[in-house]
Amino acid sequence: MSAASRDRRISTKDISARSADDPIVALTAYTMPMAKLLDPHCDLILVGDSLGMVVYGLDSTLGVTLDMMIAHGQAVMRGASRACVVVDMPFGSYQESREIAFRNAARIMAETGCAAVKLEGGVEMAETVAFLVARGIPVLGHVGLKPQSVHSHGGFRVQGRDEAMAEAIRRDAEAIAAAGAFAVVLEGTVEPLARAIAADLAAPVIGIGATPAAQGQILVSEDILGLYGEFTPKFVKRYADLGAAAAEAIAAYAREVRAHQFPAPEHCFGVVPAKASAKVKPLRNTTAPAKAPAKSSAKSSAKPSPKPSK
Numbered sequence: 001m002s003a004a005s006r007d008r009r010i011s012t013k014d015i016s017a018r019s020a021d022d023p024i025v026a027l028t029a030y031t032m033p034m035a036k037l038l039d040p041h042c043d044l045i046l047v048g049d050s051l052g053m054v055v056y057g058l059d060s061t062l063g064v065t066l067d068m069m070i071a072h073g074q075a076v077m078r079g080a081s082r083a084c085v086v087v088d089m090p091f092g093s094y095q096e097s098r099e100i101a102f103r104n105a106a107r108i109m110a111e112t113g114c115a116a117v118k119l120e121g122g123v124e125m126a127e128t129v130a131f132l133v134a135r136g137i138p139v140l141g142h143v144g145l146k147p148q149s150v151h152s153h154g155g156f157r158v159q160g161r162d163e164a165m166a167e168a169i170r171r172d173a174e175a176i177a178a179a180g181a182f183a184v185v186l187e188g189t190v191e192p193l194a195r196a197i198a199a200d201l202a203a204p205v206i207g208i209g210a211t212p213a214a215q216g217q218i219l220v221s222e223d224i225l226g227l228y229g230e231f232t233p234k235f236v237k238r239y240a241d242l243g244a245a246a247a248e249a250i251a252a253y254a255r256e257v258r259a260h261q262f263p264a265p266e267h268c269f270g271v272v273p274a275k276a277s278a279k280v281k282p283l284r285n286t287t288a289p290a291k292a293p294a295k296s297s298a299k300s301s302a303k304p305s306p307k308p309s310k
């Protein structure tokens with residue numbers, strides 16, 4: 001069933017049951033207004049740790065904290081009533097032990113009200129995924145290009161080009177699915193490996209820079225809207241250029257303020273005399289200190305009255 005024809009929130013169970021015949025539509029959101037825009041159209045909204053790069057201007061996702069993810073998870077939950085909301089576990093919050101992973105995932109679930117968490121990793125994280133799933137925390141897997149492993153990958157590089165790596169990614173996806181993940185994000189992975197994983201895996205595969213044969217697709221919303229200009233991976237399709245539209249609007253505002261065209265009378269409280277905007281009369285100086293310098297009370301001064309000194 002598509003997102004638009006539901007009246008209850010889409011669950012991780014609903015996502016698990018989806019096939020390529022009825023693709024999972026997923027995008028990222030970090031804020032309430034973006035979540036509100038996505039909610040009628042998306043099955044799954046991911047509060048991605050990509051927010052470190054897109055919102056905070058970091059070079060990678062490694063500097064993102066649990067508190068940042070929780071704050072943005074709460075904001076997204078306020079804007080989404082139908083989509084299944086998943087929050088990324090940030091770097092360092094789950095790798096150390098399954099107990100620490102549980103404690104931090106539980107904080108995310110309890111403090112945001114989201115439906116599930118996502119964590120990056122394959123065979124080495126399978127035990128942790130099983131530990132969380134057995135204790136009531138649905139997990140979305142993430143294999144292939146793992147942005148939190150950017151330094152091990154040697155950059156944001158497409159994965160699975162050689163046979164050994166291809167086999168490792170296949171084993172990673174299988175281990176995470178076997179551990180009980182309700183779906184697996186497969187990022188930056190070559191055809192035909194990605195296609196084979198999507199075909200064979202028990203859990204649905206949500207692709208990003210992977211295969212059109214996946215059971216779902218996810219992208220970063222700012223990338224498809226033209227709101228993030230630092231890089232554009234090959235797998236991104238730009239559906240709008242809102243960055244350019246915003247730059248035009250900002251330039252128009254700046255022009256109008258400098259030309260005394262904004263604010264116009266309709267933006268003001270009370271009657272504004274005609275042409276008053278161009279020639280500013282000084283306010284009667286009622287708050288100036290008694291011994292204000294002569295200069296500041298000069299009749300032609302257009303500057304606001306100085307605040308009384310304390």
Ligand SMILES: Nc1nc(=O)c2c([nH]1)NC[C@@H]1CN(c3ccc(C(=O)N[C@@H](CCC(=O)O)C(=O)O)cc3)CN21
Nearest residue numbers: 050053054147156157158220223228231232233234235
């Ligand atoms: N805005 C945004 N969009 C994303 O998709 C995204 C993030 N941020 N941050 C976290 C990761 C980083 N991602 C990236 C970033 C860059 C490339 C990239 O430039 N890839 C090259 C291929 C390089 C190669 O294989 O040699 C490309 O041309 O697509 C890929 C994924 C995906 N994720």
Ligand SMILES: CC(C)C(=O)C(=O)O
Nearest residue numbers: 028048049050185208
């Ligand atoms: C790109 C998606 C899958 C992600 O992990 C993120 O936005 O952080």
Ligand SMILES: [Mg+2]
Nearest residue numbers: 048049050088
């Ligand atoms: Mg992420």
